[in-house]
Amino acid sequence: MEGLIFPIIMLAVTLLGGGLLLIVLKHSKPKNQGGGESLAIQTAQEFINVRDIQDKNLYTTDGLILTFVRIHSISIELYSKAEKNSLIRQLTTELSEIQYPFKFLAVSRPVDISPVITDMQSMLKEADDRRKELLRQEILQMSGFALSGEIVERQFYVSLWERAEEGAEKELIKRATLFSEKFSGCGIPCDVLGEKEIVRLLNLVHNPSYTHLEDTEFSATIPVLEYERQGSV
Numbered sequence: 715m716e717g718l719i720f721p722i723i724m725l726a727v728t729l730l731g732g733g734l735l736l737i738v739l740k741h742s743k744p745k746n747q748g749g750g751e752s753l754a755i756q757t758a759q760e761f762i763n764v765r766d767i768q769d770k771n772l773y774t775t776d777g778l779i780l781t782f783v784r785i786h787s788i789s790i791e792l793y794s795k796a797e798k799n800s801l802i803r804q805l806t807t808e809l810s811e812i813q814y815p816f817k818f819l820a821v822s823r824p825v826d827i828s829p830v831i832t833d834m835q836s837m838l839k840e841a842d843d844r845r846k847e848l849l850r851q852e853i854l855q856m857s858g859f860a861l862s863g864e865i866v867e868r869q870f871y872v873s874l875w876e877r878a879e880e881g882a883e884k885e886l887i888k889r890a891t892l893f894s895e896k897f898s899g900c901g902i903p904c905d906v907l908g909e910k911e912i913v914r915l916l917n918l919v920h921n922p923s924y925t926h927l928e929d930t931e932f933s934a935t936i937p938v939l940e941y942e943r944q945g946s947v
Contacts, residue, residue, distance in 0.1 A: 762920050767912050770887060777878045781886040782912055783894050785870040786903035801900060808896040814889065817873045822866040823918050831856050871907075871915060 766773045772780040790798060834849050834856070841849060874889050876882040890906045897904035907915065 762916065764916065767909055770890070770906055770908055770912075771883050772912055773878065778875050779878050779882050779886055780873050780875045781890040782907040782915060783872045783874070783890050784905055784907055784911070785872065785897055786905075787868060787870060788902055804900045805897075808900060811896075812893070814874070816893070817875075819871040819873060819919075821869055821871070821915075821918055823869055827856055869918075 763774045763776060764772060765775045770781055772782070774780065790801070793801070831853055834853050838846055838849050872893065874886055874893065876886050887906070894904040894906055
């Protein structure tokens with residue numbers, strides 16, 4: 715009997731300690747169980763550093779105002795060397811006048827091929843049986859590409875910013891408009907993003923569903939605009 719006293723004492727101490735631990739954990743739980751969702755939302759807002767979006771301006775939590783400009787991509791495959799050199803000289807001249815900082819952003823997003831699918835669906839009404847079958851197969855294939863997100867396009871943006879002060883919004887819009895005109899004057903379409911476009915850009919950058927595999931290899935380089943002189947080797 716005396717040999718069982720020590721195990722009994724140890725068991726009693728263990729049970730007592732476990733009961734105290736349960737009591738402490740119960741009282742330490744937050745009273746508002748529904749606050750978890752709001753906490754997650756608040757954490758996400760702090761992560762992307764966005765306080766508000768109004769018109770063409772984005773306001774950050776650290777006191778900055780940003781304006782975004784989209785530079786539409788162009789294909790220079792059909793340009794001659796003289797045309798490429800002329801475009802480079804024009805861009806260099808225009809951008810050399812900029813005396814304020816800006817950030818260049820290049821992101822990939824799935825290509826919107828829904829208009830192509832809609833056109834093919836409208837063609838089904840007037841097509842014969844053989845063409846209908848071909849169109850159906852093409853629609854299925856194009857839909858597969860759209861759902862898989864394998865077809866992506868590169869989009870280019872420039873962000874301008876200023877400290878949140880009186881008159882900063884007008885100054886930023888003026889800068890963004892002039893910046894857009896510099897590219898448009900060189901034959902490259904460019905426009906200032908509105909509220910909806912800014913939301914799409916944020917979703918494109920921060921939403922994991924838009925993430926695609928890309929080559930992440932890089933090397934430290936300094937980008938330099940160059941052009942070949944006529945008649946040089």
